[in-house]
Amino acid sequence: MNLREFESAARELLDPVHYDYVAGGADDEVTVRANEAAFARIALLPRVLRGAASRESGVTLFGHRASLPVVLSPTAFHRLFHKEGEVATARAAARAGVVMITGMASTVAVADVVEAARAAAPGRDPAVWFQLYLQPAPGVTEALVRRATEAGCAALVVTVDSPVLGAHTRNARNGFHDLPDGLACENLRDLLDGEPGHVRQIAMSPTLDWDDLDRLRASTSLPLLLKGVLHPDDARIALDHGVDGLLLSNHGGRQLDTVPATIDLLPEIAAAVAGRVPLLLDGGVRRGTDIVKALALGATAVGIGRPAVWGLAADGENGVTRVLDILRRELDHTLALCGATGIADLTPALVRNATASAGPR
Numbered sequence: 001m002n003l004r005e006f007e008s009a010a011r012e013l014l015d016p017v018h019y020d021y022v023a024g025g026a027d028d029e030v031t032v033r034a035n036e037a038a039f040a041r042i043a044l045l046p047r048v049l050r051g052a053a054s055r056e057s058g059v060t061l062f063g064h065r066a067s068l069p070v071v072l073s074p075t076a077f078h079r080l081f082h083k084e085g086e087v088a089t090a091r092a093a094a095r096a097g098v099v100m101i102t103g104m105a106s107t108v109a110v111a112d113v114v115e116a117a118r119a120a121a122p123g124r125d126p127a128v129w130f131q132l133y134l135q136p137a138p139g140v141t142e143a144l145v146r147r148a149t150e151a152g153c154a155a156l157v158v159t160v161d162s163p164v165l166g167a168h169t170r171n172a173r174n175g176f177h178d179l180p181d182g183l184a185c186e187n188l189r190d191l192l193d194g195e196p197g198h199v200r201q202i203a204m205s206p207t208l209d210w211d212d213l214d215r216l217r218a219s220t221s222l223p224l225l226l227k228g229v230l231h232p233d234d235a236r237i238a239l240d241h242g243v244d245g246l247l248l249s250n251h252g253g254r255q256l257d258t259v260p261a262t263i264d265l266l267p268e269i270a271a272a273v274a275g276r277v278p279l280l281l282d283g284g285v286r287r288g289t290d291i292v293k294a295l296a297l298g299a300t301a302v303g304i305g306r307p308a309v310w311g312l313a314a315d316g317e318n319g320v321t322r323v324l325d326i327l328r329r330e331l332d333h334t335l336a337l338c339g340a341t342g343i344a345d346l347t348p349a350l351v352r353n354a355t356a357s358a359g360p361r
């Protein structure tokens, strides 16, 4: 099995409208394709006779030891894909020793997601991080942060690439704009005036600026990561504003189309960050070789979005577990073939053809 086969299984099982919601991206989906194509263009140049009998692939993120340099990037609406939704995903991540970033647009309340993770891995203190969109009404952001903090989330991930929602042609054609009856954005339920958790309660706002981030920074002692910074100047500004980590992401090609593949931007962003904070990357990670390339070029860990959803759609908790198992096996295999004793050995010397081009096909 590889992750592609999970995509095929998910496609067969899902309502085509929901499959399109997951697979699709903004406008012409140039960046969706570019993310994967850019990984394929980068070559690995292995070392030999290094005596690497076993390989270490654990990573420490904000004091938490994860078994893999892979996190589950936030993806919305898991109960669209499996009846147990984010509970199933959280159990799989916790049992695998992997960080789950649960979304503001979750169909299970964050407290229940964290509880499911803890119950699945007792004594292991699994890490769940909370993703949010800063809301133009500060009281809403404060209430969300309070809910995530009280639930026991270990970090906050603020998505900053969405001043407005990306234009999804597939969703528009399919008329997909809201959740079906019976499903809700549970983190938004009763947040304001007894609202029931409509998708439309999530406000995307072009008026937000660094002052809004400063207010959030001042309001919480949780580690704060920004998701969606693409320009090296913004990476430097983010560090000046006290963020604790960056998730280099183009939202899987779902926001501004024709932005570069994240792996192509990684060298520049890594240079701007200069090792001061953890630097994660998502977008197009489908193979153990992709993980190795990203880590060699300066990422601390990678995130997967669609692959976890495919696993969830294919077989609930078991499907997500198998997706993570495949990546674990492929990562170890690639490390062995590269002559690496672990992810600590991964440096830019291991890759060729890494460029900074946008590279759409």
Ligand SMILES: Cc1cc2nc3c(=O)[nH]c(=O)nc-3n(C[C@H](O)[C@H](O)[C@H](O)COP(=O)(O)O)c2cc1C
Pocket (backbone or CB within 6 Å): 021, 022, 023, 035, 073, 074, 075, 076, 103, 104, 105, 131, 159, 227, 249, 250, 251, 252, 253, 254, 282, 283, 284, 285, 303, 304, 305, 306, 307, 309
């Ligand atoms: C179905 C779906 C829902 C998503 N929902 C969110 C979200 O609510 N918040 C967010 O910051 N990113 C969201 N993303 C983007 C992912 O966090 C991630 O950046 C992207 O999927 C990574 O690319 P990949 O799918 O190629 O792995 C979503 C992506 C997908 C596919």
Ligand SMILES: CCCCCCC(=O)C(=O)O
Pocket (backbone or CB within 6 Å): 076, 105, 165, 199, 200, 202, 203, 251, 254
């Ligand atoms: C206003 C709807 C927000 C849902 C967020 C889901 C998302 O980010 C995605 O890429 O899909």
